[in-house]
Amino acid sequence: MSENRFSTRPLYLQLREALLERIAAGQWKAGNAIPNEADLARDFGVSPGTMRKALDLLEAQRVLTRRQGRGTFINDQNSAEMAQRYNKLRGPDGRPVVVEPEVGPIGEAAATEQEVRRLGLEPQARVYRFTRTYFREHRAFMMDEVVVPAAIFPGLEKQREVATDVVTLAQRYGLLTGSAAERITTGPADAIRAGIFNVAPGAPLLNFDRVVFELNGLPLEWRLGYCHLSSGYYLAALG
Amino acid sequence: MSENRFSTRPLYLQLREALLERIAAGQWKAGNAIPNEADLARDFGVSPGTMRKALDLLEAQRVLTRRQGRGTFINDQNSAEMAQRYNKLRGPDGRPVVVEPEVGPIGEAAATEQEVRRLGLEPQARVYRFTRTYFREHRAFMMDEVVVPAAIFPGLEKQREVATDVVTLAQRYGLLTGSAAERITTGPADAIRAGIFNVAPGAPLLNFDRVVFELNGLPLEWRLGYCHLSSGYYLAALG
DNA sequence: AAGTGGTCTAGACCACTCA
DNA sequence: GAGTGGTCTAGACCACTTG
Numbered sequence: 001m002s003e004n005r006f007s008t009r010p011l012y013l014q015l016r017e018a019l020l021e022r023i024a025a026g027q028w029k030a031g032n033a034i035p036n037e038a039d040l041a042r043d044f045g046v047s048p049g050t051m052r053k054a055l056d057l058l059e060a061q062r063v064l065t066r067r068q069g070r071g072t073f074i075n076d077q078n079s080a081e082m083a084q085r086y087n088k089l090r091g092p093d094g095r096p097v098v099v100e101p102e103v104g105p106i107g108e109a110a111a112t113e114q115e116v117r118r119l120g121l122e123p124q125a126r127v128y129r130f131t132r133t134y135f136r137e138h139r140a141f142m143m144d145e146v147v148v149p150a151a152i153f154p155g156l157e158k159q160r161e162v163a164t165d166v167v168t169l170a171q172r173y174g175l176l177t178g179s180a181a182e183r184i185t186t187g188p189a190d191a192i193r194a195g196i197f198n199v200a201p202g203a204p205l206l207n208f209d210r211v212v213f214e215l216n217g218l219p220l221e222w223r224l225g226y227c228h229l230s231s232g233y234y235l236a237a238l239g
Numbered sequence: 240m241s242e243n244r245f246s247t248r249p250l251y252l253q254l255r256e257a258l259l260e261r262i263a264a265g266q267w268k269a270g271n272a273i274p275n276e277a278d279l280a281r282d283f284g285v286s287p288g289t290m291r292k293a294l295d296l297l298e299a300q301r302v303l304t305r306r307q308g309r310g311t312f313i314n315d316q317n318s319a320e321m322a323q324r325y326n327k328l329r330g331p332d333g334r335p336v337v338v339e340p341e342v343g344p345i346g347e348a349a350a351t352e353q354e355v356r357r358l359g360l361e362p363q364a365r366v367y368r369f370t371r372t373y374f375r376e377h378r379a380f381m382m383d384e385v386v387v388p389a390a391i392f393p394g395l396e397k398q399r400e401v402a403t404d405v406v407t408l409a410q411r412y413g414l415l416t417g418s419a420a421e422r423i424t425t426g427p428a429d430a431i432r433a434g435i436f437n438v439a440p441g442a443p444l445l446n447f448d449r450v451v452f453e454l455n456g457l458p459l460e461w462r463l464g465y466c467h468l469s470s471g472y473y474l475a476a477l478g
Numbered sequence: 479a480a481g482t483g484g485t486c487t488a489g490a491c492c493a494c495t496c497a
Numbered sequence: 498g499a500g501t502g503g504t505c506t507a508g509a510c511c512a513c514t515t516g
Contacts, residue, residue: 276501309500310501
């Protein structure tokens with residue numbers, strides 16, 4: 001840390017980055033405990049209070065979990081809980097609807113103007129496009145049209161099994177997901193989707209338009225979703 | 240604070256309560272600055288770091304706003320920004336849709352079983368019920384069916400002008416709103432609502448089911464909303 | 479009993495705002 | 498330049514978990 005002492009950025013933010021680098025480098029493995037905060041503070045040559053502030057930040061960002069009496073653990077991004085963190089669909093009983101999509105073929109193309117805007121890309125940047133179809137009891141009830149920057153996920157077309165959700169996808173490329181913004185509208189099912197979902201044309205669907213960002217704000221995925229929610233609901237938590 | 244020193248509750252949480260009491264008592268007025276954190280710490284006989292933790296908590300809960308170099312201010316719950324804090328409707332341009340509802344007559348009755356469950360009431364508890372209708376360019380586009388516990392808002396039937404939103408309502412009764420949970424579904428407009436919104440029967444509506452809680456978790460309002468969103472969207476922020 | 483994170487203390491110095 | 502919140506230090510003690 002000492003070489004950064006004269007930086008204008010708060011020390012605890014620099015510590016956060018340094019800790020993230022150690023995680024990305026694989027020095028600490030998911031699910032395992034990292035050293036206690038006193039040792040970490042000594043390692044980095046900072047006061048325990050400052051180290052604590054960095055660790056608390058990473059816990060708020062769902063990178064770490066701290067448990068009194070036990071230790072500080074790196075969250076496993078492959079766990080069901082983490083992989084489904086952006087899934088807000090709930091059944092009639094209020095429990096998460098576990099979704100296991102089927103991923104369609106992955107194509108590569110130049111980004112449209114809208115994709116450039118939503119994903120913060122350079123004009124003509126390359127993107128991968130694919131669809132996901134979600135089933136429940138062998139019936140499709142949701143489908144996604146997904147766009148991701150090719151520069152961030154090189155070689156994705158050979159990695160279809162990794163594209164089931166953006167958390168798993170990011171993790172495979174050494175990235176951690178942060179916040180996301182979802183725009184929700186409703187509209188009638190067109191003929192194609194009515195067929196896929198086995199509902200009458202014109203039946204109301206929930207439509208989603210979501211961008212998921214990396215921890216530092218880099219856009220990772222833009223998704224348009226169409227959902228036939230026969231029972232249950234979408235759960236939004238308001239601050 | 241000293242009489243509470245032996246309580247098992249963390250000191251900074253007790254400080255938070257004490258500060259809230261001073262605000263509720265009107266000792267400090269909305270929009271005004273409160274004493275600086277060093278003075279407050281001396282007043283309450285605690286260390287500055289502990290007082291800071293309490294103040295930071297209240298800022299996160301939108302009770303205070305802290306500004307470096309200026310001071311710590313009590314948020315004005317009557318401000319447009321605060322009153323609309325649970326309104327997640329956005330126009331095509333992404334800006335909040337300002338809504339000014341018309342409040343219908345307020346009736347009193349015994350709570351239904353469902354109302355008892357959603358609002359955490361005793362069986363047979365009294366509730367107030369009323370509707371809100373939202374207009375844009377002289378056309379209705381949303382309506383709410385609202386239920387609130389009569390015990391929390393006594394005399395509300397004579398206070399219709401205060402029931403435009405739950406933040407204003409709570410403020411008038413000396414309460415501060417905290418978190419809320421909104422369940423979103425979609426469904427076809429029935430004949431009545433199709434008429435009110437001037438759309439075809441069966442047209443897709445966004446349906447909301449929201450409970451807003453007081454800062455300490457007490458349920459304040461249960462609302463069923465029906466919305467014809469011709470343009471724009473509902474914005475959900477995902478952690 | 480040993481080890482962990484959670485709370486709390488009592489300061490110092492810095493960055494920002496405003497008269 | 499005076500006053501504010503933001504950062505940082507260097508500890509102490511407590512509550513909780515585990516061997």
